[in-house]
Amino acid sequence: MSQEEAPNVISSEQSSNPTDSNQTVGTGGTTRKRKSMRSRSDVWDHFTKFVNEVGEHKASCMYCEREFCCDPKRNETSSLKNHVTACKKFPGNMNTTQTQLNYQPTKGQEGNGSGTLSIWKFDQEAIRNALARMIITDELPFKSVEKEGFRHLMSVACPRFHIPSRSTVARDCYQFFLEERSKLKNHKGEALGKAIEKCLLDWGIDRVFTVTVDNASSNDVVVGYLRRRLINWVDRVRTAVRYVRSSLSRLKLFKKCVENERIQSKSLLCLDVSTRWNSTYLMLKAAEKIEKAFDMFDVEDPFFSSELDSVDVDGIRKPDHEDWEKVRKMATLLHNFYELTIRVS
Structure with missing residues (x-):
C-alpha cells in the first residue's frame, strides 16, 4: 500500500467508528465540536409556519386558523x-366551563382557617369585564394591560386568560359606560x-332642608322616597317613645x-305632634338625654323590639347608635x- 493511500485508510477507519455525535472528523483526522441546535418549542406542535405573499413569516393556529407573526429574528x-x-x-x-371549588378566607381572619366555599369556572368574557371594571374603578391607564408586570401576574394567576390589547380594553370600558x-x-x-340616599349617607349629609328638581314625573317619586327616609331617622325614636308611653306599667318600668x-x-x-316641628324638637331633646335607658328597657321588656318590628313599614325599628347620633344633630x-x-313670640 502506497503512502498516498494511507490517509484514505485512516479516514475510513475513523468513519467506521464514529465518536460523540457532537463531534465531526475533519481533514487529516482532526475533530471539531459540532454547534448544538436550540431545542424546538412545544408551541409549534399547534401552529403551521408559512410565508405570505408579501414575504412575512406567519404562523397559523391548527384549531381556529388565527394567524400570528413569527419572524425568527x-x-x-x-403570544x-x-x-x-x-x-x-x-x-x-x-372543559374550561367545568366548575371548580374556590375557597375565600374571611376578611381579617386569614390565619384562623375561617372562610367560605364557592364555585368558579373559567370565563374569558367575565375576566375581561372584571379587567375593564378595574381600569375604571382604579383610574388606571389603558396601557396597563400591556405592562410586563401585569402580563406576568396573569400568566401565573390565570394562564388561560388571553390578555386583550389597550384598544380592546378601551372599547370594553366604553361599553360599560353605554350600559x-x-x-x-x-x-x-x-x-x-x-342612589341619592346612599350619597347622602356616604358624604355624611344629614341636614337636608330642600331638594330642587326639574318637572320630570319620576322626581315626585324621588322626593317622596327621600322624605320618608329622612323622616324615618326621627320616626324610630317617635315609635319607641310611643311604645313606652302607651301604658303606665311600661312607663314605670322605663323610669326604673x-x-x-x-x-x-x-x-x-x-x-x-308630627305637624309641629317645635314639639318634635322637645321630644328629641328629652329622649336623647336618656338614651341609655332605652337600651336597658330593651333588656327588661321582652316585647319592646318585637313590637317595634311588627310596625316596621319603611325600616322603622328600635333606634340604634346611628339613629341617636342623627337625633342629636337634628335636635x-x-x-x-x-x-x-x-x-319672636
Missing part, C-alpha cells in the same frame, strides 16, 4: 403560547331616591331603667329655630 413565541391556553377550539381547553347610561335612563323614581342607669335628668318623655339644628321662635 423579531418575534418571540409568547403563541398565550393563544394556545385561550383558544376555544383547542382540545385541551374544551350604565342605559340603566340610568330606565331607573324608576325609587331607585334614583335610593332611668334610675338604674343613674341618669341625672329631669326631662320626661313626651310624644310630639341641635332645631334648637336654634326653637330659641328664635321663643324670642
